[in-house]
Amino acid sequence: MAWNETKLTLTGRICNDISLRQTQDGTTMASFMVATTERKFDKELGTWVAGNSLYVPVRCYRKLAENVGASLGKGDPVVVTGRVHTHKYDKEGQTHWEIQMDASGIGPDLSFCRAATQRTLPLEAVAA
Known part of the structure; x- marks a missing residue:
């Protein structure tokens, strides 16, 4: 774990199809979007009633991605934990920032x- 790393646990639903692919070095990567909407009792x-929504792009690698x-698909309720950071990119001459997990x-x-x-x-391998 890195110093000042931002960890987050997020609950929500997978809101798109999970994309599985291989990175350039052959590592399996899965990516999908999680939507979470706060619920408040009126x-x-x-x-x-529904409150604010947050959409977070999620990536995972290796065995977790497989x-x-x-195991999971669009619409499934999930709990996700991991490292959160911002990703900077340029689109049509404009600089954009997005949260990634x-x-x-x-x-x-x-x-x-x-x-x-x-x-x-096997259970024996996990316990070792």
């Missing part, structure tokens, strides 16, 4: 779904 209406591609852990949000696990390594 006492006057007696119901929950498992995400095999490099995930170190991703899983289904069991508050909104059920999941069955399938280990990719």
